[in-house]
Amino acid sequence: MVDLFLEIWLSIRRNKMRTALTGVAVSWGIFMIIVLLGAGNGLMNAVGNNLSDVQTNTMMVGGGWTSKPYDGLQSGRRIVLDDHDVMTVAGPAFSANVDEVTATTSQSGTVSYRDNHFSGSLSGVYPSYCTMEGIRMVSGRFLNPNDLQESRKVAVISTRNVRNLFDTEDYEWCIGKRIRVGNVSFRVIGVYRVDDSNMSSDVYVPFTTLKTIFGKGKEIDELVFSFHGLSTEEDNEQFEKHLKAVINSAHRADPEDERALWIWNRFTDEMQLNNAVRILDIALWIIGLFTLMSGIVGVSNIMLVTVKERTHEFGIRKAIGASPRSIRRLIITESVLITAIFGYIGMILGMFACMYLDATVAEHAMEVMGEKLYMMKDPTVGMDVAMEATLLLIVAGTLAGLAPARRAAAVLPIEALRAD
Amino acid sequence: MQIELHNVHKTYTGAQPLHVLKGIDLSIDKGEFVSIMGASGSGKSTLLNILGILDKYDEGEYLIDGKLIRDLSEAQAAEYRNRLIGFIFQSFNLISFKNAVENVELPLFYQGVPRRQRHEQAMAMLERVGLTDWAEHYPNEMSGGQKQRVAIARALVTYPKIILADEPTGALDSRTSAEVMELLAHINEKYGATLIIVTHESGVANYTNRIIHINDGVIGSIDDNREHKSSVFGSRTIMK
Numbered sequence: 001m002v003d004l005f006l007e008i009w010l011s012i013r014r015n016k017m018r019t020a021l022t023g024v025a026v027s028w029g030i031f032m033i034i035v036l037l038g039a040g041n042g043l044m045n046a047v048g049n050n051l052s053d054v055q056t057n058t059m060m061v062g063g064g065w066t067s068k069p070y071d072g073l074q075s076g077r078r079i080v081l082d083d084h085d086v087m088t089v090a091g092p093a094f095s096a097n098v099d100e101v102t103a104t105t106s107q108s109g110t111v112s113y114r115d116n117h118f119s120g121s122l123s124g125v126y127p128s129y130c131t132m133e134g135i136r137m138v139s140g141r142f143l144n145p146n147d148l149q150e151s152r153k154v155a156v157i158s159t160r161n162v163r164n165l166f167d168t169e170d171y172e173w174c175i176g177k178r179i180r181v182g183n184v185s186f187r188v189i190g191v192y193r194v195d196d197s198n199m200s201s202d203v204y205v206p207f208t209t210l211k212t213i214f215g216k217g218k219e220i221d222e223l224v225f226s227f228h229g230l231s232t233e234e235d236n237e238q239f240e241k242h243l244k245a246v247i248n249s250a251h252r253a254d255p256e257d258e259r260a261l262w263i264w265n266r267f268t269d270e271m272q273l274n275n276a277v278r279i280l281d282i283a284l285w286i287i288g289l290f291t292l293m294s295g296i297v298g299v300s301n302i303m304l305v306t307v308k309e310r311t312h313e314f315g316i317r318k319a320i321g322a323s324p325r326s327i328r329r330l331i332i333t334e335s336v337l338i339t340a341i342f343g344y345i346g347m348i349l350g351m352f353a354c355m356y357l358d359a360t361v362a363e364h365a366m367e368v369m370g371e372k373l374y375m376m377k378d379p380t381v382g383m384d385v386a387m388e389a390t391l392l393l394i395v396a397g398t399l400a401g402l403a404p405a406r407r408a409a410a411v412l413p414i415e416a417l418r419a420d
Numbered sequence: 421m422q423i424e425l426h427n428v429h430k431t432y433t434g435a436q437p438l439h440v441l442k443g444i445d446l447s448i449d450k451g452e453f454v455s456i457m458g459a460s461g462s463g464k465s466t467l468l469n470i471l472g473i474l475d476k477y478d479e480g481e482y483l484i485d486g487k488l489i490r491d492l493s494e495a496q497a498a499e500y501r502n503r504l505i506g507f508i509f510q511s512f513n514l515i516s517f518k519n520a521v522e523n524v525e526l527p528l529f530y531q532g533v534p535r536r537q538r539h540e541q542a543m544a545m546l547e548r549v550g551l552t553d554w555a556e557h558y559p560n561e562m563s564g565g566q567k568q569r570v571a572i573a574r575a576l577v578t579y580p581k582i583i584l585a586d587e588p589t590g591a592l593d594s595r596t597s598a599e600v601m602e603l604l605a606h607i608n609e610k611y612g613a614t615l616i617i618v619t620h621e622s623g624v625a626n627y628t629n630r631i632i633h634i635n636d637g638v639i640g641s642i643d644d645n646r647e648h649k650s651s652v653f654g655s656r657t658i659m660k
Contacts, residue, residue, distance in 0.1 A: 003529060010517050316513045319474060320574065321502020321530040323495045409494075413474045417513060 008334045015306065022295075022302040023342030026396075029292030030343045030389060034350025034381055036284040039357060042379025044277050057230075058132045060264040061089075061223040061243070070254035079251045079260045082218040089225055093246060097239060101225040102126030103207060107214045111203060113165040113179045120161070122181060123202040124210030132226060135204075139171040140190030143206050147189075151208040155179060155186040158194040158201035179203075184213055227267075236268045292392070296339070296400045303335050303404035314408050315416020324409035331408050335401025336394055343393035347386065354380045422450040422581070422614055423471065428480035430466055440466045441477070442637035448616065450581070453608040455617045455625040458634040465586060467634065468618045472505055472584045473497045484582070502530050506575030506613075508604075510587035512567040514559040514574075521546060521555040524574045531578060545573040549603060565596035572603060576611070583607070585617045589624050589658065597658045601627045623658035626650045 012019050063079040083103075088094075090101040105124040110117050129135070130142040138159060147154050157179070159171060166174050171191040178185045186205060194201045210216065230236045240263050245255035253260040307314070314327055357379045423446070430441040440463045448454055458464040469475035470482060473489060482489045484504060492500065501507075506527075514523045524542035533541070546555050549569040559567055568588060575583055585604065589597035605627050608615040617628060625631045626648055633640040643650060 003535065014517060312513075313515055316515060317526070317530075318498060319472075319501060319507050319513070320527045321498050323498040323530070325495065326530065414469050417474075417509065 004330065004333055005337075007330060008337055011306070011310075011334060012338070015302075018302055018305075019338060022298045023338055023345075025295035025298040026292070026339050026342040026393075027295075027346030027349065029288065029295040030346035030393065031350040031353070032291040033285070033288030033389060033392075034347055034385070035353045035357075036288050037281070037385055038350070038354035038379045038381045039376065040280055040284045041381060042357065042361075042376030044280065045377040045379070056266050056270040057228060058224060058226045058266045059240075060266070061085075061225075061247070062221065062262050062264075064259050064262050066253045066257055067259035068254040068257045070257065071252045073252055077253070079248075079253060081220050081223055081247070081261075083220065084218065085223060085247055085250065086220065088246060088250060089223060089243070094243065097227045097229050099226045099228060100128055101223065102128055102132070103220040104129070104222045104224060105207060105210055105216050105220050106202070107181075107210055107216075109181045111161070111165065111179055111181050113177065116165045116167065118161070118164045121202050122155075122210055123204050124207040124216075125204050126207055126224075128226075129204070129224065132224060136193045138191045138193050140175045140188070142190055142192070143204060147206045148208050151212050152206060153184065153186045153209055153213075154189045154205065156190040156192060156204040157188055158192055158203075160194050160201045161203060162191055230267065233268055233271060236265055240265065289392075292396060295342075296396045299335055299339055299397070299400040300403060303331060303401055304407065307331065307404045307408045310408070311411055311416050314411040315413045318411060319413040319417065327411075328405040328409045331405035332398055332401035335404065336397030339397030339400060340390075340393050343389070343396075347389055351381070422452075422485055423448040423616075424481070424483040424486075426481040428467075428470065428477045428482060430463075430470065430475070430477045440637055441470075443480070444634075444637075444639060446632065446639060448614060450614055451608070451612040452630060453605065453615045453628045454630040454632060455619055455628040456632045456634055457619060457622070457625050458640075459620065462634050463637045464618045464620075464634050468584055468586050468616070471582075471616060472507060473500050498530075502527060502578065504581050506578065506580040506583040508568070508571050508575050508583065508585035508588045510590035512559070512564075512571045512591070514567055514570055516559050519556050519558050520551060520562070520570045520573075523559070523570055524577050527574060527578045542573070542577055545577045546570070548576075549573045563596075564592050565599060568592060568596075568600050569603065572600070572607070576607065576613075579611070580613060582614045582616065585615070587619055588617060589619070589621065594623075594658045597621075597624065601658070621658060622650060 061081065063081045066073070066075050066077045066079060069075045081103075086101055086103050089098060102125065104126075107122045107124075108119065109122060110119050111122075112118075125143065127143045127145055127148060130137075135142065137156075140156070142156055143154065146152070157165075157174075159169075162171055162174050163169060165179060166177070168174065174188055174191065177188050179188060180186075181203070186203075192204075227239075230239050243263070244258070244261050248255045248257055248260050251260065314322075317327065318324075357376065361376050361379070425444050425446040428441055428444040429439070432438040432440060444467060456464045456467060466475065470477050473492065477490075484500075489500070507513075514520075515526070518526070521539065521542045524545055525538045528538040528541060543552070543555060546552055549572055551566060551569055551573065554562060554566060554570075559570070562570070568591075572588075575585075583604075588604065589600055592600060601624060604615060604617070607613065615628075617624065619625055626645065629644075629646050631643040631645050631650060633642070
């Protein structure tokens with residue numbers, strides 16, 4: 001092994017300039033791959049940032065307008081979901097997939113504390129809404145089953161609400177304070193974080209409380225439930241179709257009517273987002289690989305020239321007993337070594353470039369209407385990409401060395417010795 | 421018989437096929453010191469290439485120690501060359517970016533001899549050809565005679581049964597030629613390796629014990645030269 005590397009070192013040393021120039025092409029290729037993937041990761045991280053905490057296997061169902069006449073009723077009729085639908089979804093018809101069913105209802109109004117007020121929206125939700133939506137608490141607690149059962153007048157407000165109402169960023173201090181909505185007073189029991197990119201910042205109150213106070217009757221806004229066992233897009237489509245048919249029927253709408261209900265399936269959403277990420281990833285890899293390819297062609301080319309120059313030497317080696325295999329190994333190892341060394345230089349530079357991006361572009365968020373929008377977040381590549389790139393370099397080096405190695409091994413000693 | 425050739429033919433194909441060897445029958449005994457003489461184009465180098473398993477023949481049989489050398493794979497041929505045969509070339513054919521001792525080590529490297537042992541053996545062989553002080557020198561720092569002695573050391577380092585020399589003195593002046601031939605004769609005597617030299621110089625051939633004349637692809641005559649009197653200039657002199 002030592003001998004092999006010594007041989008290669010001697011060979012490289014004789015062609016320093018040429019080797020370096022070729023190597024730069026490989027470095028550039030790997031550099032591009034790392035930077036592209038890093039930037040791609042940064043973009044995806046910025047997009048996926050807000051979704052990361054959300055439980056992805058949830059579905060939201062809301063009422064729409066019918067688009068087909070059915071059962072003697074005209075189209076264009078509004079469908080409003082109610083408690084009955086909650087029972088249906090929680091019932092035996094969907095028990096194979098549905099886990100927990102909750103509902104939401106909402107009411108807009110003016111929220112006030114002393115002289116401060118803002119107009120916002122109250123959401124009546126279930127305790128499990130917290131995990132389903134990935135709500136992050138800053139202080140206090142989220143609603144619990146007792147709040148719901150006893151229809152307590154308690155509220156969970158957002159960090160932004162706190163700033164608006166209490167002119168403070170002390171989120172512990174405001175726990176226990178009483179805020180008013182219309183002429184009903186609610187006690188603040190918790191504060192949740194709204195990200196700078198979150199547009200809405202609802203005040204959450206127990207579902208039952210909101211229903212009672214504002215006289216909502218049986219009507220609900222949305223049906224939210226978690227589910228399991230629907231792993232493919234087809235499964236989900238099938239399930240949604242079934243769900244629509246059942247609920248449509250209950251509201252005297254055509255079971256085939258696509259518009260009577262809207263369904264927001266977080267799982268398929270996530271799946272589509274993941275697909276998009278994957279496609280972007282593949283596209284970036286392809287761009288990077290093509291860049292790298294020019295480097296590989298360069299290495300292959302330079303190795304061919306080297307082999308041609310060394311024809312005589314290989315002839316001597318073969319005459320004194322070098323097997324074709326040992327010569328192939330010599331050339332391929334040299335090729336892999338050149339590719340790997342310069343590839344690693346490119347990889348390290350690429351990682352520095354990613355760090356630079358992280359420190360410049362990613363640090364600066366655009367301010368849009370007081371909201372921070374990140375262009376990039378954490379634009380770096382992980383260990384896995386580094387490993388993949390290493391593997392890629394070895395494969396690339398081998399490929400680059402293949403043709404030159406074959407040519408070197410095919411040298412006929414008599415031809416080579418005669419050439420002198 | 422260590423080396424036997426029966427009716428060996430060789431034709432170089434091409435636009436104009438060239439029948440170079442037209443039925444060579446030859447046997448050489450173990451430990452013999454023979455020369456193959458002939459004008460250029462007579463086929464003597466081709467014969468040497470076939471003897472050295474560097475080239476293939478079309479017809480006939482070539483046996484070393486009774487083993488038929490034919491249709492070998494490249495790897496097998498390389499193995500045989502490495503184990504059985506040592507080569508000495510007219511143009512030395514040393515590897516320019518390796519110093520003397522590294523050049524001598526090379527055949528051992530292809531035998532898989534460990535580094536340290538390889539170096540020791542190569543140094544010992546350099547000592548025998550009187551080049552211990554030149555071990556670290558590169559070929560371009562040495563004279564023709566020194567280079568040829570390095571090449572001889574390289575050919576000998578594996579103790580091959582057969583040593584083939586193709587015009588070993590072709591690039592050397594007469595005095596150095598004589599030195600090299602003395603060295604080869606000494607080696608033949610001391611180690612008993614079969615030594616076959618291709619040459620067109622009668623002075624060189626005169627060092628050998630048997631002279632095989634090859635003429636237009638066939639063996640013309642075989643002279644017994646144990647008296648070393650074939651050269652008109654007397655034995656042990658080489659005229660250039």
